[in-house]
Amino acid sequence: MIKKVQIYKTDKWNMLNVEVHGRQIIVREISDQWGEEAHTFLSRPELMNWAEQRFAADRFPGTPEEREEILAKLREV
Template sequence: MLNVEINGKTLILREISEEWGEECHTFLSRPAMMHWAEERFSPKRFKGTEEERLQILENFRKV
């Protein structure tokens, strides 16, 4: 599960998984967050369908 919190100029992304627990990423800009998202959900690393991957990236763009 991913949760993005906007705190002033800072974007705080929490990635929660049963395997790893909670990871917190802090970004100072939307482009920095999008760069992370594109790397994290790259076609080589993503295990779902291409449609699911594109939907995730679209949801990040809406933040």
């Protein structure tokens, strides 16, 4: 069984989706700048380590609340 979770979607080109395939977690990041990137993780700590770096507070373009909401949704996966 595959569990799909949408973390955020700002428009039809900018979104972050997560698919859980048993123990494997696949993050699909779609942006109008880079196209689609898929990241595969074998554990939740590995996913959260990536997320903390990807959505680093000093480089995140949105508000601190938006950043925390994204990280909270990823923790719930």
